[in-house]
Amino acid sequence: MILNRLFRKIRTSIFLHGLKEKGKYISLFFPLTIEGKSNVSIGSNTGIGSYVHIWGGGGVKIGSNVLIAAHCCITSLGHNYHSSKIREGSMISKSVSIEDDVWLGYNVTVLPGVTIGKGSVIGAGSVVCSDIPPYSIAVGNPAKVIKRRIM
Protein backbone atom coordinates (compact mmCIF):
# COMPACT_ATOMS: atom_id res chain seq x y z
CA MET A 1 0.00 0.00 0.00
CA ILE A 2 2.68 2.48 1.08
CA LEU A 3 4.93 1.25 -1.73
CA ASN A 4 2.07 1.67 -4.23
CA ARG A 5 1.51 5.24 -3.07
CA LEU A 6 5.22 6.01 -3.27
CA PHE A 7 5.41 4.47 -6.74
CA ARG A 8 2.45 6.58 -7.94
CA LYS A 9 4.03 9.74 -6.45
CA ILE A 10 7.30 9.12 -8.27
CA ARG A 11 5.49 8.19 -11.49
CA THR A 12 3.39 11.38 -11.22
CA SER A 13 6.36 13.66 -10.75
CA ILE A 14 8.18 12.07 -13.72
CA PHE A 15 5.03 12.27 -15.84
CA LEU A 16 4.47 15.96 -15.04
CA HIS A 17 7.99 16.86 -16.11
CA GLY A 18 7.96 19.09 -19.18
CA LEU A 19 4.59 20.76 -18.58
CA LYS A 20 4.42 24.49 -19.26
CA GLU A 21 3.31 25.15 -15.68
CA LYS A 22 2.36 22.87 -12.83
CA GLY A 23 1.02 23.48 -9.34
CA LYS A 24 1.44 21.42 -6.19
CA TYR A 25 -0.39 18.27 -5.08
CA ILE A 26 -1.58 17.19 -8.53
CA SER A 27 -2.93 13.65 -8.45
CA LEU A 28 -2.91 11.45 -11.53
CA PHE A 29 -4.36 7.98 -12.13
CA PHE A 30 -2.59 5.97 -14.79
CA PRO A 31 -2.63 5.19 -17.64
CA LEU A 32 -3.16 8.63 -19.12
CA THR A 33 -1.79 10.55 -22.06
CA ILE A 34 -0.78 14.19 -22.40
CA GLU A 35 0.53 15.16 -25.82
CA GLY A 36 2.22 18.53 -26.39
CA LYS A 37 3.16 18.85 -22.72
CA SER A 38 5.07 22.09 -23.23
CA ASN A 39 1.75 23.81 -24.02
CA VAL A 40 -0.17 22.34 -21.09
CA SER A 41 -0.59 23.89 -17.61
CA ILE A 42 -2.16 22.17 -14.61
CA GLY A 43 -2.94 24.02 -11.37
CA SER A 44 -2.59 22.89 -7.77
CA ASN A 45 -4.68 20.22 -6.14
CA THR A 46 -6.14 19.05 -9.46
CA GLY A 47 -6.97 15.37 -10.03
CA ILE A 48 -6.98 13.59 -13.38
CA GLY A 49 -8.48 10.11 -13.79
CA SER A 50 -7.24 7.15 -15.75
CA TYR A 51 -7.53 6.87 -19.53
CA VAL A 52 -7.77 10.65 -19.92
CA HIS A 53 -6.28 11.88 -23.20
CA ILE A 54 -5.15 15.50 -23.60
CA TRP A 55 -4.00 16.85 -26.98
CA GLY A 56 -2.18 19.93 -25.71
CA GLY A 57 -0.41 21.21 -28.84
CA GLY A 58 -2.75 24.20 -29.25
CA GLY A 59 -2.63 25.12 -25.57
CA VAL A 60 -4.56 23.57 -22.69
CA LYS A 61 -4.84 25.37 -19.37
CA ILE A 62 -6.35 23.43 -16.46
CA GLY A 63 -6.87 25.41 -13.27
CA SER A 64 -6.59 24.51 -9.60
CA ASN A 65 -8.93 22.21 -7.66
CA VAL A 66 -10.23 20.70 -10.92
CA LEU A 67 -11.60 17.15 -11.05
CA ILE A 68 -11.31 15.33 -14.37
CA ALA A 69 -12.96 11.90 -14.25
CA ALA A 70 -11.71 8.84 -16.12
CA HIS A 71 -11.95 8.57 -19.91
CA CYS A 72 -12.26 12.31 -20.55
CA CYS A 73 -10.75 13.78 -23.69
CA ILE A 74 -9.56 17.38 -24.00
CA THR A 75 -8.32 18.49 -27.38
CA SER A 76 -6.89 21.79 -28.57
CA LEU A 77 -6.18 20.33 -32.03
CA GLY A 78 -8.12 19.37 -35.14
CA HIS A 79 -7.54 18.84 -38.87
CA ASN A 80 -8.38 21.21 -41.70
CA TYR A 81 -11.02 19.16 -43.52
CA HIS A 82 -10.96 21.55 -46.52
CA SER A 83 -7.54 20.33 -47.59
CA SER A 84 -7.62 17.56 -50.21
CA LYS A 85 -5.88 15.05 -47.95
CA ILE A 86 -6.97 15.23 -44.33
CA ARG A 87 -3.85 13.52 -43.05
CA GLU A 88 -1.44 15.84 -44.85
CA GLY A 89 -3.51 18.99 -44.35
CA SER A 90 -2.65 21.59 -41.81
CA MET A 91 -3.59 21.17 -38.19
CA ILE A 92 -5.99 23.63 -36.64
CA SER A 93 -5.25 24.62 -33.07
CA LYS A 94 -7.37 26.58 -30.60
CA SER A 95 -6.55 26.82 -26.92
CA VAL A 96 -8.76 25.28 -24.26
CA SER A 97 -9.21 26.63 -20.75
CA ILE A 98 -10.73 24.71 -17.85
CA GLU A 99 -10.96 27.16 -14.99
CA ASP A 100 -10.57 26.55 -11.24
CA ASP A 101 -12.95 24.26 -9.35
CA VAL A 102 -14.48 22.60 -12.44
CA TRP A 103 -15.67 18.96 -12.37
CA LEU A 104 -15.73 17.00 -15.64
CA GLY A 105 -17.80 13.83 -15.17
CA TYR A 106 -16.87 10.48 -16.68
CA ASN A 107 -16.16 10.39 -20.42
CA VAL A 108 -16.53 14.11 -21.19
CA THR A 109 -15.08 15.48 -24.44
CA VAL A 110 -13.89 19.09 -24.60
CA LEU A 111 -13.32 20.45 -28.11
CA PRO A 112 -10.82 23.09 -29.35
CA GLY A 113 -11.39 26.74 -28.41
CA VAL A 114 -13.65 26.06 -25.43
CA THR A 115 -13.50 27.76 -22.02
CA ILE A 116 -15.28 26.05 -19.14
CA GLY A 117 -15.96 28.74 -16.55
CA LYS A 118 -14.91 28.56 -12.91
CA GLY A 119 -16.90 26.23 -10.70
CA SER A 120 -18.84 24.50 -13.48
CA VAL A 121 -19.90 20.86 -13.64
CA ILE A 122 -20.10 18.92 -16.91
CA GLY A 123 -22.27 15.78 -16.87
CA ALA A 124 -20.95 12.34 -17.73
CA GLY A 125 -20.70 11.64 -21.45
CA SER A 126 -21.15 15.27 -22.51
CA VAL A 127 -19.45 16.88 -25.52
CA VAL A 128 -18.51 20.50 -24.86
CA CYS A 129 -18.39 22.44 -28.14
CA SER A 130 -18.84 26.00 -26.85
CA ASP A 131 -18.00 28.09 -23.79
CA ILE A 132 -19.73 27.31 -20.50
CA PRO A 133 -20.32 30.24 -18.13
CA PRO A 134 -19.00 30.04 -14.54
CA TYR A 135 -20.90 27.96 -11.96
CA SER A 136 -23.06 26.19 -14.57
CA ILE A 137 -24.24 22.58 -14.64
CA ALA A 138 -24.12 21.53 -18.30
CA VAL A 139 -25.00 18.16 -19.85
CA GLY A 140 -25.47 16.44 -23.19
CA ASN A 141 -24.13 16.47 -26.73
CA PRO A 142 -23.72 19.33 -27.42
CA ALA A 143 -23.44 20.30 -23.74
CA LYS A 144 -26.12 22.80 -22.68
CA VAL A 145 -26.51 24.58 -19.35
CA ILE A 146 -29.45 23.08 -17.42
CA LYS A 147 -28.96 24.82 -14.09
CA ARG A 148 -26.49 26.71 -11.95
CA ARG A 149 -24.61 25.68 -8.84
CA ILE A 150 -26.18 26.89 -5.59
CA MET A 151 -23.62 27.38 -2.80
Ligand SMILES: CC(C)(COP(=O)(O)OP(=O)(O)OC[C@H]1O[C@@H](n2cnc3c(N)ncnc32)[C@H](O)[C@@H]1OP(=O)(O)O)[C@@H](O)C(=O)NCCC(=O)NCCS
Ligand atom coordinates in the same frame (compact mmCIF):
# COMPACT_ATOMS: atom_id res chain seq x y z
C1 LIG B 1 -24.33 16.45 -14.21
C2 LIG B 1 -24.81 15.78 -12.94
C3 LIG B 1 -23.85 16.13 -11.79
C4 LIG B 1 -26.18 16.35 -12.64
O1 LIG B 1 -26.69 15.75 -11.52
P1 LIG B 1 -28.13 16.24 -10.97
O2 LIG B 1 -28.09 17.69 -10.64
O3 LIG B 1 -28.53 15.32 -9.87
O4 LIG B 1 -29.04 16.09 -12.27
P2 LIG B 1 -30.47 15.43 -12.41
O5 LIG B 1 -30.37 13.97 -12.19
O6 LIG B 1 -31.42 16.24 -11.59
O7 LIG B 1 -30.76 15.64 -13.97
C5 LIG B 1 -31.26 16.85 -14.49
C6 LIG B 1 -31.57 16.62 -15.97
O8 LIG B 1 -30.35 16.47 -16.69
C7 LIG B 1 -30.29 15.18 -17.34
N1 LIG B 1 -28.92 14.68 -17.17
C8 LIG B 1 -28.25 14.51 -16.00
N2 LIG B 1 -27.01 14.09 -16.24
C9 LIG B 1 -26.89 13.99 -17.58
C10 LIG B 1 -25.83 13.60 -18.43
N3 LIG B 1 -24.66 13.26 -17.93
N4 LIG B 1 -26.04 13.61 -19.76
C11 LIG B 1 -27.25 13.98 -20.28
N5 LIG B 1 -28.30 14.38 -19.51
C12 LIG B 1 -28.12 14.37 -18.18
C13 LIG B 1 -31.31 14.33 -16.58
O9 LIG B 1 -31.80 13.30 -17.39
C14 LIG B 1 -32.35 15.35 -16.24
O10 LIG B 1 -33.14 15.60 -17.39
P3 LIG B 1 -34.73 15.92 -17.27
O11 LIG B 1 -34.82 17.19 -16.45
O12 LIG B 1 -35.15 16.08 -18.69
O13 LIG B 1 -35.31 14.76 -16.56
C15 LIG B 1 -24.84 14.23 -13.05
O14 LIG B 1 -25.98 13.82 -13.80
C16 LIG B 1 -23.60 13.65 -13.70
O15 LIG B 1 -23.48 13.48 -14.92
N6 LIG B 1 -22.61 13.30 -12.82
C17 LIG B 1 -21.36 12.78 -13.24
C18 LIG B 1 -21.03 11.54 -12.40
C19 LIG B 1 -19.70 10.95 -12.80
O16 LIG B 1 -19.26 11.06 -13.93
N7 LIG B 1 -19.08 10.29 -11.83
C20 LIG B 1 -17.81 9.59 -12.02
C21 LIG B 1 -16.60 10.43 -11.89
S1 LIG B 1 -16.39 11.44 -10.46
